[in-house]
Amino acid sequence: MSDTAGDTSGPGVVLGVVGHDIHVVANRILAVGLAENGFRPYNIGISCALPDFVDAALETGARAVLISSVNGEGEEGCAGAGARFAAAGLGNVLLYAGGNLVVGDRPTAVVERLFLGYGFHRVFHRPGTLTTFFEALRRDLGDGQLPR
Ligand code: B12
Numbered sequence: 001m002s003d004t005a006g007d008t009s010g011p012g013v014v015l016g017v018v019g020h021d022i023h024v025v026a027n028r029i030l031a032v033g034l035a036e037n038g039f040r041p042y043n044i045g046i047s048c049a050l051p052d053f054v055d056a057a058l059e060t061g062a063r064a065v066l067i068s069s070v071n072g073e074g075e076e077g078c079a080g081a082g083a084r085f086a087a088a089g090l091g092n093v094l095l096y097a098g099g100n101l102v103v104g105d106r107p108t109a110v111v112e113r114l115f116l117g118y119g120f121h122r123v124f125h126r127p128g129t130l131t132t133f134f135e136a137l138r139r140d141l142g143d144g145q146l147p148r
Pocket of ligand 1: 020021022023024025026027029066067068069070071072073096097098099100101102103104105124126127128129130133
């Protein structure tokens with residue numbers, strides 16, 4: 001697994017980019033940001049499928065999984081995510097989706113609803129900054145309660 005950027009002892013977080021998506025910049029920024037914010041990133045990089053995220057979570061015991069899509073393949077590639085994690089015994093793992101999650105322009109609320117329906121706990125479609133994301137991750141992992 002590439003890039004466990006930094007060497008913190010905080011909560012483990014798997015991150016990667018779903019589909020045949022090669023947009024890597026946000027993935028690298030997130031990995032560095034996670035380490036700087038006290039998390040332990042396990043970065044599986046670009047061009048990942050849902051089973052890769054499940055395997056990485058099983059291998060690392062991570063408490064959260066962040067799935068990025070920048071080219072919009074996320075709409076297809078993330079379908080059924082919650083059910084897949086639950087089937088692997090990972091129903092207690094926090095699932096976030098973020099990036100440019102669908103092809104074309106759709107209202108953020110519509111995209112959020114779609115991905116919440118896939119079983120994600122939080123959705124960050126075209127976020128302006130990462131501040132809200134880090135606050136939410138800290139809170140969700142801190143209180144041990146999955147948001148619903
Ligand atoms: C650079 C770039 C490329 C480079 C990628 C180089 C590389 N190796 O990374 C190249 C030229 C190769 C490329 C190719 C393509 N690209 Co391109 N690309 C871009 C561009 C200009 C910048 C992307 C970038 O790096 N931004 C900087 C990072 C920091 O920002 P970001 O990716 O938006 O991520 C932010 C958030 O989304 C968030 N985020 C991301 N993931 C997650 C996850 C979580 C959990 C959270 C909280 C937040 C989060 O974090 C970031 C900081 O805020 C964008 C347009 C743009 N201005 O955004 C198009 C863009 C992403 N590309 C696009 C497209 C369509 C393609 C191609 C399909 C084009 C083609 N026809 O071949 C291919 C796809 C190839 C593939 N297999 O994926 C579209 C996607 C459209 C969509 N989703 O509807 C965009 C938006 C251009 C456009 N306006 O149409 N691309």
